[in-house]
Every structure is written in C-alpha cells, then in structure tokens.
Amino acid sequence: MNFEAIKSIYAFEMARTRRTLLQSIVSPVITTSLYFIVFGAAIGSRMQEVEGVSYGAFIAPGLIMLTLLNQCIGNGSFGIYFPKFTGTIYEILSSPISMIEIVIGYVGAAATKGLIVGTIILVTASFFVDISIQHPFMMVLFFVLTAVTFSLFGFMIGIWAKDFEQLNLFPMLIVPPLVFLGGSFYSIDMLPPFWQTVSHFNPVLYLVSGFRWSFYEIADVSPLVSLVTVLGFLIVCLSITAWIFKTGYKLKN
Amino acid sequence: MAPIVSIRNLTKSYASGFQALKGVDLDIEEGEILALLGPNGAGKTTMISIICGIVTPSGGTVTVGGHDILRDFRQTRSVIGLVPQELTLDSFETVWNTVAFSRGLHGCKPDPALIERILKDLSLYDKKDTMLRHLSGGMRRRVLIAKALSYEPKVLFLDEPTAGVDVSLRKDMWHLVERLRASGVTIILTTHYIEEAEEIADRIGVINHGQILLVEEKKALMAKLGRKQMTVELAEPVTAIPDALSPFGLALSGEGTRLVYEFDSSGERTGISSLLSALSHCGLRVKDISTEQSSLEDIFVELVGEGK
Secondary structure, three states, X not given: OXXXXXXXXXXXXXXXXXXXXXXXHHHHHHHHHHHHHHHHHHHHHHOOOEOOEOHHHHHHHHHHHHHHHXXXXXXXXXXXXXHHXXXXXXXXXOOOOOHHHHHHHHHHHHHHHHHHHHHHHHHXXXXXXXXXXXXXXXXXXXXXXXXXXXXXXXXXXXXXXXXHHHHHHHHHHHHHHHHXXXXXXXXXXXXXXXXXXXXXXXXXXXXXXXXXXXXXXXXXOOHHHHHHHHHHHHHXXXXXXXXXXXXXXXXXX | OOOOEEEEEEEEEOOXXXXXXXXXXXXXXXXXXXXXXXXXXXXXXXXXXXXXXOOOOOEEEEEEOOEEXXXXXXXXXXXXXXXXXXXXXXXXXXXXXXXXXXXXXXXXXXOHHHHHHHHHHOOOHHHOOOEHHHOOHHHHHHHHHHHHHOOOOOEEEEEOOOOOOOHHHHHHHHHHHHXXXXXXXXXXXXXXXXXXXXXXXXXXXXXXXXXXXXXXXXXXXXXXXXXXXXXXXXXXXXXOOOHHHHHHOOEEEOOOOEEEEEEEOOOOOOOHHHHHXXXXXXXXXXXXXEEEEOOHHHHHHHHHHHOO
C-alpha cells in the first residue's frame, strides 16, 4: 500500500474544501436553516405530529440525508472530474499508486466532507427542533455507509462525465426528485396507494427511512431492509468502480 | 550493462483506428541523454505516455530497470519522472504544496529540505507560496520540472521542455539537464528544436509515423549523414557550367558567380582537388572558397521527408 499517496490525495482534497469553506460548509448550513424556518417553523407549526413526532423534528433526518447525498455526490464527482478536465490527472496515472488507493484517497475525502457537513446540519437542526437519537450506533452506521456509498457513486459520475453538464446531471436533476419523493418531508403513508407503490422503487426512501428510524424508531420500511439496500448499492458501486479501473474506462486511452 | 529502459515491438492503436505506434524497438542506456526528434503526431508523446502509465499499450513490452511497466508498475513508476508537454497545473495550489504533493504521490516521506533545494535550483524558492495561476508560462514549466524532481527519479522524461520558452530559460534548462546527468539521471527528451538535440544529447532517435527511423550516437549520425558543401566564388560570372565540369554535379547560383559543390566528407575521395584543377583548366578564376557542414536539422528534414 502506498500510504503516502493516499495521504497526499486525501490532504489535497481536504485542502480544496478549506479553500472553498464558504461554498462547502456555510452554504449548506444556510440552505438547511431556511428549510427549517420554512417547513419547521412556518408550515410545521400548522402541521399535526407525524407518528408522535413534531413535523420539524420529523423532517430533520431527511434534510440531513438530502445534504449528505448532495455533498457526497458533488465532492466525489468533482474531485476526480477536475483533474481530468485540467489534465493534471496525468500525475495520478503516472504515480506508483493502485486504483484502490486512488479511490480511498478521493472517496475518503469526499465522504469525510459529507460527514462534516452532515454533522453541522444535525447540530444546526438541534437549534430549531428537538432531536432525539434512539439508536446512535445505527444512526452512525447509516450516516457513514451512505456517505461512503454516495461518494463512490459521485466518483463514478466524475469519471463518466465528459463535460460539466453531465457532471451536474445527477446532483441537480436526478437526486432532488428522488430525495423529495423519497419521504424526506412526509411519511409515505400520507400518499395515495399508487404513489406509495411507486415510492418503493425509490432507493432514497430506504435511506431516509432507515436513518429516521435510528432517530425516532419510526420507519416506512423495516430498518433491516434499509440497511441491506444501502449495502447492496455500495456493492454495486464497488463492482462498477472495479470494472472502471480494470478497463481504464474514460481514464486511459 | 543492461539498458535502463527497454522497449520491444511497442504498438498503440486508438479506437478510431489511428495507429500511433507501429512496433517500436528502443533501448535507452543508463545515464545517457537521448533526444527524440519527430514532427507533430509522430508518436513521441504516445510512447512516453505508455512508459509512464498514462496510456495503455496495444501490444509489445516495456521494461524500466528490468521491471515490466504493467506488471511491476509500482517499481517502474517510482523511478520515472515525467515533465509533460502541456502546462497542466492546479490553479489554486501553491508552488510548495504542488511539489510536496508529487513527492507524496510517489510514496516518499515529506522532505522539506529537499524541496527547498529543488525550488532554489530552479529559481522558484521566492515563489513558493504563490498560487500557480499567478505564475508565468516559464515559471509554470519550472514548477512541472520541480514536481518531477521531487521524488528523485532515475529516469526523467522531458516532453518538449523548451517549447514556448524564452532563450535564457532554455539555456537554464540545458544546464539543469547537464547537472542531472552528472548526478546519474537518465534523460529522454523530445523536441522540435534540432539545435537542442545537437546541443545536449548523447544519442538521437528520429521517430515519424509511429516508427523509429534511426537511433544513433549524435556524432556518428552527423558524420554519417552530414554532407558538406563547398561554394566556389568566381571572379567573373558564367552563363552556364562548362561541360568539362559536368561530372561534379555542380549547381550554379548567385547570378552565375557561385558554383556549389556537394561532397561526402567521410568519403575516401572528396573530389575537391580534382574540381579545383578542373576549374583552372576551364580558365575560371576563383575568388573565394567556403565550405559548410549540414546541420542536424538538414539531416532531420531529409530523413522525415524520405518517410513520406
């Protein structure tokens, strides 16, 4: 293992985060605070409790997931796309470093940043609503697994994307509908039966549901099913990444 | 001594069907400076990219220090330094950080003293905290070199190191190459500037259309292919070359005042004395005689021209 190289890539990516502190940390905090003000305080005060939990508290896990997904996909994809775009990827490719090490460096940094932002959101949320965490271990497990899985997913997008439009396709066009329709802001019980069925095809539903269960023990699907879904998606992402590196897809001619 | 880089029947075809390399064989000796000359698109960069691990070969083998570049990539890439042709650098990093980053990527522990020395050698030390996007083109070129030297490679590839570089920096670059060679580094450089190859290389390889046309000691190459030219300045102009001089294959120029004779300087008989006596036989008075040797550039143009 070339640990120095992993350390270098990780430190390089984290330095990028520090340089763009405003955009990386402050902006998601502001966005989430706005959600809490609008959905939690303004609208939430007129909403009834959801399964014994106040509406503001109910949406907190969903909002954290929303931010986590966006951050991880965004960071994971940008981290590898940008060197491809500027050409500095030559240095990574010509270094004595295996593909596994490249992934650990980039995905590790993207996941770390996602977790930092997610934690900040959690703390921010606790200023607006009462948060209780019933299953801290499961909460951390869901949190970390989701961060790693979606950073890896982002990494794949970064390799696949051939321009900025493709790079932004997932974070801007595909993730928001999945998150909004995945029960971040409501329990799917509230939906008509047809849309409940449709929702079950949405992978984000399982993430949010499992994550929320670790907070309040309320869930749309069994937490075990949630866990298996995340693990399954992680395995799919790992397999695709392995294939990318084996074939050099879009990285090497 | 076994060559430090050994290339056997290396081929590369792109998905578009373009064949960038068509079976290249080349041995590079430890400690030498090899210049690869060739026009744009000849395959120079493709070859270097394959050795460094940026491009996957279609066929053939390359070993560096006895290790296969694909199987033992960690060993080979640890000893290879690459200064790419394009000035590709992160815009928002500082000089110091980007050089330290390269060292880390190659698995070396941080060594601030070494980086300081490299930056000083390249006159970059006072810019160490400057963001890369604020640097001039010449400075960026130096940073790329500093990055490649940061892990003390044994084989250094310089892909057109002096393209778009001013004269003084080019001279600096040549001195640097000399110093590196003195410390035992093997250097492979590609260039368009024949003058550069002529100045610093030990051996010269000419590559065109994905094939090595020749690899020779520079001196041997110049002696072998170098043609000499003798220009005879006449006291009075002539309208035509006298028949008696036809065996010499002279060319008439300068409105009839100059006769140009080409000969092979390595040949046993250059034919100069017989030409001179033939001239006086024809009653032509010679005012001046000058000779000049063809440069590497002429040799190169001739070789590449033949390949067409």
